[in-house]
Amino acid sequence: MTTEHAEPGAATSPRLTVIGTGYLGATHAVCMAALGHQVLGVDVDAAKISRLASGEVPFFEPGLPELLVKALESGRLRFTTSFPEAADFGDVHFVCVGTPQRAGSFAADLSQVEAAVTALARDVRRRALVVGKSTVPVGTAARLAELIRSVAPAGDGVELAWNPEFLREGFAIDDTMQPDRLVFGVSSPWAEQRLREVFAPVIGQGSPVLVTDPQTAELVKVAANSFLATKISYINAMAEVCEAIGADVHDLAVALGLDARIGSRFLRPGLGFGGGCLPKDIRAFLHRAEELGVGHAVAFLRDVDEINHRRRARTVDLVRELAGGDLRGVRVAALGAAFKPDSDDIRDAPALDVANALHQLGARVRVFDPVAMDNARRAWPTLGYGQSTFDVASGADVVVLLTEWSQFREIDPEALGTVVGKRRIVDGRHALEPARWRAAGWEYRALGRP
Numbered sequence: 001m002t003t004e005h006a007e008p009g010a011a012t013s014p015r016l017t018v019i020g021t022g023y024l025g026a027t028h029a030v031c032m033a034a035l036g037h038q039v040l041g042v043d044v045d046a047a048k049i050s051r052l053a054s055g056e057v058p059f060f061e062p063g064l065p066e067l068l069v070k071a072l073e074s075g076r077l078r079f080t081t082s083f084p085e086a087a088d089f090g091d092v093h094f095v096c097v098g099t100p101q102r103a104g105s106f107a108a109d110l111s112q113v114e115a116a117v118t119a120l121a122r123d124v125r126r127r128a129l130v131v132g133k134s135t136v137p138v139g140t141a142a143r144l145a146e147l148i149r150s151v152a153p154a155g156d157g158v159e160l161a162w163n164p165e166f167l168r169e170g171f172a173i174d175d176t177m178q179p180d181r182l183v184f185g186v187s188s189p190w191a192e193q194r195l196r197e198v199f200a201p202v203i204g205q206g207s208p209v210l211v212t213d214p215q216t217a218e219l220v221k222v223a224a225n226s227f228l229a230t231k232i233s234y235i236n237a238m239a240e241v242c243e244a245i246g247a248d249v250h251d252l253a254v255a256l257g258l259d260a261r262i263g264s265r266f267l268r269p270g271l272g273f274g275g276g277c278l279p280k281d282i283r284a285f286l287h288r289a290e291e292l293g294v295g296h297a298v299a300f301l302r303d304v305d306e307i308n309h310r311r312r313a314r315t316v317d318l319v320r321e322l323a324g325g326d327l328r329g330v331r332v333a334a335l336g337a338a339f340k341p342d343s344d345d346i347r348d349a350p351a352l353d354v355a356n357a358l359h360q361l362g363a364r365v366r367v368f369d370p371v372a373m374d375n376a377r378r379a380w381p382t383l384g385y386g387q388s389t390f391d392v393a394s395g396a397d398v399v400v401l402l403t404e405w406s407q408f409r410e411i412d413p414e415a416l417g418t419v420v421g422k423r424r425i426v427d428g429r430h431a432l433e434p435a436r437w438r439a440a441g442w443e444y445r446a447l448g449r450p
């Protein structure tokens with residue numbers, strides 16, 4: 001091990017592996033190296049590993065490519081597909097693999113976690129800490145601890161802890177370097193001490209640490225995501241009520257958000273949530289709570305999910321209404337594909353769901369997104385795509401804003417009006433100023449607004 005970075009105490013600081021180098025793992029590996037640790041990133045995807053090793057981030061995350069190059073140049077960050085190498089190298093192993101929704105069920109598919117932990121544990125021959133960061137159903141850590149004990153040559157010398165991750169795509173570096181809080185779910189003072197060593201620079205900058213048991217740590221993550229999803233669906237439920245009576249959910253949300261007890265974050269009405277986390281996490285929570293016999297306690301999450309999905313259907317309705325009731329042959333410019341701005345992640349993206357529904361109803365949809373085009377094309381090859389906002393809007397009968405990228409917020413309605421076929425826009429994200437668009441002669445519609 002080299003100690004060229006000369007961090008105070010670096011010679012004794014634990015060497016880290018990060019298993020699973022997707023959105024979460026690659027960010028974690030790079031940031032840990034940037035903080036001065038020796039890090040080995042591990043993945044079963046050899047192509048991903050070779051891209052990362054050559055300094056290329058395989059997804060969009062602002063600032064990460066530059067930080068990856070620096071970390072590689074420092075000699076502190078390497079990548080491999082070899083689990084024996086990882087087991088030999090690491091003192092602390094972070095598990096960051098995917099936990100998608102299982103096909104045909106609300107349950108989480110834990111096969112990646114089980115495979116990764118088993119492959120690692122087989123070769124761990126000395127004291128080590130395995131730290132789960134993936135989002136898992138409560139009780140997973142206890143099961144994995146048993147698995148490790150039975151598989152690892154070092155037996156009880158390998159401990160398991162849970163350290164859930166709260167990073168947001170688009171802000172992943174800041175959220176890793178300066179998280180709102182660190183949660184350490186541990187079974188011993190030794191495990192806590194190891195985690196404190198790993199996160200010393202982060203803790204030193206003021207991030208609070210909450211030390212608890214592993215099952216509470218697992219729950220913190222799903223409870224947080226459930227809360228955020230509920231807040232979004234709450235304001236979208238209010239949008240449905242507003243639509244029934246001609247009230248304005250935008251004004252309602254502003255007024256609610258100014259109440260310090262409520263706050264305005266995650267209270268923006270619109271097309272709702274998607275992505276690789278919130279939807280599958282609330283469903284997995286529902287499933288797990290039912291297994292534990294407390295399904296009734298979180299049954300409301302089913303409504304949260306359904307409200308969220310109704311927003312997508314309602315957005316399609318608004319486009320159809322603007323188009324005069326029939327979508328066949330209607331040219332639609334769809335602005336946005338990513339599940340949110342500042343990301344190229346299209347997992348369960350509301351934007352593409354809506355674009356595809358419009359396509360199914362006969363519309364001639366053309367999609368543009370600043371960074372998610374390649375992912376979108378691969379996943380939805382039957383949709384049309386264009387080079388820019390103005391390209392897809394050219395000749396369009398309806399424009400529909402589906403992901404609130406800042407470049408869409410800044411569109412000049414006058415300029416866009418010169419290329420479209422008809423000045424009609426559905427603002428699926430409450431991202432535009434209606435007065436400005438109406439003044440420029442646009443028919444403007446938004447969910448929950450008169």
Ligand SMILES: NC(=O)c1ccc[n+]([C@@H]2O[C@H](COP(=O)([O-])OP(=O)(O)OC[C@H]3O[C@@H](n4cnc5c(N)ncnc54)[C@H](O)[C@@H]3O)[C@@H](O)[C@H]2O)c1
Pocket residue numbers: 019020021022023024025042043044045048096097098099112113115116133134135136165166167168169276277
């Ligand atoms: N993306 C986020 O913003 C975010 C935030 C917080 C928590 N999480 C959670 O983190 C976890 C990972 O999410 P992600 O978005 O990074 O997923 P991802 O699909 O981008 O990455 C998962 C990675 O794990 C690799 N992998 C699969 N099986 C493996 C194995 N057996 N051994 C080693 N590597 C393996 C895959 O090749 C892939 O690179 C999930 O549980 C997710 O819920 C994600």
